[in-house]
Amino acid sequence: MSGHLYYPEVVGAGGALFDYDNDGDLDLYLVQGSLLGGDDPAEAPIPWTGEWPPRDRLFRNDLEHGDGRSAIHFVDVTEDSGIAAFGYGMGVTASDLDNDGWTDLYVLNLGGNQLWRNEGDGTFVDRTEASGADDPRWSIAAAAADYDGDLDLDLFVVNYLNFSLVTHKTCLTERGEIDYCLPSAYQPAPDRLLRNDGAGRFTDVSATAGLSAARPGNGLGILAADLDGDRRLDFHVANDLMPNHLWMNNGDGTLTEEGLISGAALNADGEAEASMGVTGGDYDGDGDLDLFLTHFHRETNTLYRNDSDPGAPSFRDRTNAAALARPSWDATSFGTAFVDLDLDGWLDLAVVNGAVTFAAGRPRTEDDPFPLDQPNQVFLNVPGSGGGRRFEPAPGGLPGGAAPQVSRGLVTGDVDNDGDTDLVITNNNGPARLLLNQAGTGDDWIGLAPRMVTAHGSRPASGVTLRIHRAGAPPLVRLAGSSGSYASSNDPRVTVRLDGAAVTRIEAQWPDGSVEQWPAPPAAAYTDLARGAGRRLTPGEDEEP
């Protein structure tokens, strides 16, 4: 971030929580931006004081257990890892793209993206060119998801807009103040769908899959999940100031954009909002995945309740009813997650904020030349009227609220493996923060880690819908996947607090549409749910209560 008000400065960057060394705990990858314009780093309006040139960082988690407590210790292994990501980084997705059992990294940049293949020995090699996964445009996020059900992970790459130093524009506020531009100053860049051949080589199928049929959007966030209950992975793309895209999977390798007709593209006023991040979760306990999107200031963040039937996606803006409109009005929100932070069985919402224009933040002063920081927020899921659910801002928001940053990425994962979900927040021009959830101190929880079995063992699965059946209580539906939020890659595992309710069985709906069932797993531990190891359910059988 140079301070020259180049548009990309206010956009990046995210991070990833993933187990790169397969030691059972989550390591951390942080995407790094850079300086545009060729300034001497020390002379830039915002001087760069770190190691030059800036690069993405990989931190190994050396989690230790003892005396019933976990001790986290991160070690910067960037140099040893061989990752040389010096691009102007935006986002990342961490997935085993070549089915070798080791989680790779796909890094999204302003300019060419990079695919770093995990060699399994603590090192990564750049396989961008060989894999065919490069995209020279301004990419923000990607979802690694098996959209065609062939048991490997394809890549849906979300591109933002056509910016370069040549096309850079100077934008002014209504008061004539020089400010960061809005996306409408540029042309949107089309998204891209890359089909995996199973060995980590990708083919651009954007045109044949139907992506070209839709008007390109200014994409920032993506969620891969079965959103209409037809057992196929769909994609929701959050577009900035343009209608969002809902790509419904036709099951034949093609996608159809159904954002408008489903109600997931615009808010209840029929307006396109400046969508940044997106997350999916069953906030109302009705068994399907609802959507939550984060937006610009003076727009609400928007909650879309899922009312779909298989093959007929349908969403309704329930932001007002869920009391989420007003608290989000002043914030420009990016990363977000449905996560049961207080372990009460209901999905809460975490939202990280940071302005993108001065007009949306405080006035600039000599002492505060980039006043874009904003407090982050947590909304607790509580009973609403008529048996519905609503959200209540948690007092104090997220820790660190007293000294807010310009937050962008929100990455979720159980970093200390204690059964609750921790948060990593990435900040523009500021340190990342790791917030350890202290709610899960007991052993009254189960952890579920869906895995795909491959020729070389297994890998974390993504886009898996889990149903946790409980005695005397409705099943909990959880999405196990790395996509969602903004420019980030989440821990695909799922944790659920039991709270006295006995789990009777687990069902996993895999991206290829198959459903398997497992008996109740042991408490206070993560249990691998390997595809093929559960009892396969026949169609209809999984619908039993």
Place this chain on the structure above:
Amino acid sequence: MIRPFRWLRPIAAAALVFALAAPGLQAQTDVNDRLVPVPEVDLRGVDEAVRTQIAEQRKLLDNALAAGAPTTDHAVQLGSLFGEAGQLYLVYDLLPPARACLANAAELQPRNFRWRYLLGSAAEHLGQLEEAVAAYEQARTLEPDDPATAIRLGRVYLELGQSEAARFHHERALDLPGARAAAHFGLGRLAAETEDPAAALEHFQAALREQPRANSLHYHIALAHRALGNDSESRAAMELRGEAPVAFSDPIAAEIRESATGIGAQLLLGRVALAANAFELAEQRFREAVQDNPQSAAAKRSLASALEQMGRRAEAAMWYQEALNLSPDDAGLLFHTGRLYNEERRFQGAAERLRRAVELEPSFGPAWVELARSLGETGEHLEAAEALTRALELAPGDRNLRFHRAGNYRHGGRRELALREFESLLSDLGFHREIVMQLGRIEHELGRPASAARRFEELIAAGAEPALLSQAHFELANIRTEQERYEEAIPHYQRAINGNPALKAGYVNLSTALGRLGQFQAAALAARRALELDPEDSQVRAAELTALLLAGEDAQVRLMLEQTLQLPDRGGSGYFPVLLAQVLAASEDDDVRDGELALRLARQLFESARTPAHGALLALAYAETDDFEEAVAWQERLIENLEGTAPPEALEEARERLAAYREGRKIRAPWRR
């Protein structure tokens, strides 16, 4: 009390007066305590022109606050200043200071709708929905039928999840002009929110019928169909979806939006200065706007408004006309130009503009009223009354309008109609001095002196302010004079004059009454007083001279006449040389008479105009010079001319003189006849 006819004022001034009457401003000592501080805005990096504008208005605000004696006037002025400043902040999207300014404006001018409404809008944009609701609700109490307030209230209540309140306001808006489509849209949103897609569909479709250009409604129709399971209808509707939103009548918001352009901000800043009574600064700002945007009618109109408030009406009228040239069909501009033309007594021009204004906007009440004024002043009283009838259709029962219409009926000759209107007003209002006065006058004009006199006596007995009382005495005195009850008339004239020492007609009529009673010296003195009030009134001068002659002051009269005839206009009347010739030829005072001089003067007069009066003068003058032959000859010619045309008494007098001349007798003091 009936207000004077010129009750229309510039809008700003009217608002000021309105607010002055507002409750809540009595205890001003704690005004400043009730104001909220306006947050500072750091404007470094902001465009210099904008920075200057905001800094300037801030300074005006600070000065006004610092100068603030806790008086009602000051509070009202401060309210206007805060309001205009709030609008300027709104233009630049500086919501926190806008909200503070508007909150203060609303506090200081609690009955000003605009400030409440804009405060609601600022709070709404800041996400302070409860505050927005409170402000909108207060705005609603001031203008219950404002469509924009109803729609915004409905919308904010919807966002707050208060469905019943949202429904109430949207349903109310269904009956308000310019809000029906938005009301249906809001009700559709509400129905969708409450899981009633059938009702939602109905309302969205109704909204589309009301406002077919709002093609964004197809999106909502599509989703409602979808929720009802009508997939094909849903997809068909989605195909029709466009970007045009559902609009509703919201002139204040539109004005603020328009102000976001450069010229708008210039104008707004001028208005801030105007509200701070910084007239010269306001003028300067508006002149800059005009200079930068010579094709802007708004800029010229604002300049005109500022000039008018500075009392420079002629310039103001000129700029209004300039604006009108750019925007000839702007009824408001036509109205303001016409109104100022009225002020400048350019009634014909005013009537032309005002006629056009009401043609464009038949419901423009104040324009009808101003038109009535123009017409009344040009003597077209019945047309004026018709204009007031149109104004009354818009403001039924307005007693001011009825009063002025009755006045126009009276002056237009429809006295019975006027009488009925005034009597009706009297019946509505009870005893009302101005109406009683009018009734007395009309009855007098209708030839009912007895009942007219009773009205004036009643008014005098009830007592009234000096000017009105003076008029009553004058009217009553005139009736008594007509009834030849001079002794009763004289004291009323004197009271009329005491109540209004500038009442020239009072002196004149008093002079007449005194003369009729033979009190010529007093009559002459009364006429002299009248002449002092209007030295150019030749009739009054003639009355004074006549009174003096009757009092036997011939020498004084000769001197006064000779001085009068030295004046450039020779006294403004052909009567004075005739009178002088008469005095020279026929005075009883030997020192005054001068036959030769009289004859020269009579010859000049006859040569200038060969009239019977001048012929009679020649005869009189010949007789005085003892040339009775010529006197008889001229008198005979005179009688020949008068026979068949002159009144009998004039002919009789002429024959008497002829007889005298034949007998060699001279005529003396014929004015005593």
